[in-house]
Amino acid sequence: MVFLSRPLTVLLLLCLVWSAFSLVPQVQAELMINEVLGDPNQDWDGDGTVNFRGDEWIEVLNNGAATEDLSDYWLRDVYGDDLHLQLFGTLEPGAVTVFYGSDAVAWQEGQGVFVSGFSINNTGDTLELLRTIPDQASTALVMIHRVTLDNHEVEDDRSSGWDPETEQWTMFDAWNPYNGGFEPQGTGCLPTPGDPNICVPLVPVETTSWDLLKSQYR
Ligand SMILES: [Ca+2]
Ligand SMILES: [Ca+2]
Ligand SMILES: [Ca+2]
Ligand SMILES: [Ca+2]
Numbered sequence: 001m002v003f004l005s006r007p008l009t010v011l012l013l014l015c016l017v018w019s020a021f022s023l024v025p026q027v028q029a030e031l032m033i034n035e036v037l038g039d040p041n042q043d044w045d046g047d048g049t050v051n052f053r054g055d056e057w058i059e060v061l062n063n064g065a066a067t068e069d070l071s072d073y074w075l076r077d078v079y080g081d082d083l084h085l086q087l088f089g090t091l092e093p094g095a096v097t098v099f100y101g102s103d104a105v106a107w108q109e110g111q112g113v114f115v116s117g118f119s120i121n122n123t124g125d126t127l128e129l130l131r132t133i134p135d136q137a138s139t140a141l142v143m144i145h146r147v148t149l150d151n152h153e154v155e156d157d158r159s160s161g162w163d164p165e166t167e168q169w170t171m172f173d174a175w176n177p178y179n180g181g182f183e184p185q186g187t188g189c190l191p192t193p194g195d196p197n198i199c200v201p202l203v204p205v206e207t208t209s210w211d212l213l214k215s216q217y218r
Contacts, residue, residue, distance in 0.1 A: 030064025032145045035161030038120030038154040045100040053117035054102035062091040074130040098194040124151045159191035174202035
């Protein structure tokens with residue numbers, strides 16, 4: 001029989017406990033709603049028309065360390081029980097992707113369910129990101145992230161989203177500046193569908209024409 005010194009025995013036990021924990025599967029979800037535009041007045045989805053339903057959009061961010069299979073995730077607003085979209089594709093760690101109201105319409109038509117798009121209420125809304133519970137029936141979902149938008153956040157071409165710099169929910173209102181006192185306040189930054197939430201200001205169109213420029217050097 002082999003006798004171990006007491007410190008060595010403790011060390012061995014610690015190693016066993018550590019390895020046991022390491023073998024526990026990690027199922028923590030790290031996807032989050034990153035940015036939302038709920039009152040479109042531009043052709044955000046690029047289909048050639050401006051549509052109050054099709055041009056709404058919701059951006060999601062993979063804040064975790066593993067690539068996520070997005071078909072495990074669903075979006076809806078809290079009015080009614082209808083799911084608005086089963087997401088699709090995969091998302092690498094740190095990456096963002098955007099889903100348009102037209103994606104939700106196409107999914108709803110394909111499912112034969114009531115067609116409402118995302119139906120983001122222009123007076124404010126609460127949106128939820130849900131996830132299929134691993135190893136359970138596909139109808140079992142767990143809510144993993146919820147955001148609430150105030151009335152002033154859902155106005156023509158204003159988006160709001162998570163700012164990694166300030167670690168706060170902020171507004172991207174370059175197309176429709178907000179000067180009121182409610183939080184989140186205006187920033188003058190452009191909405192960034194499908195891109196990280198970095199502040200890019202709206203650059204004014206250059207008003208000096210080429211002819212005017214030439215005339216100044218004659
Ligand atoms: Ca459109
Ligand atoms: Ca809307
Ligand atoms: Ca509003
Ligand atoms: Ca963005």
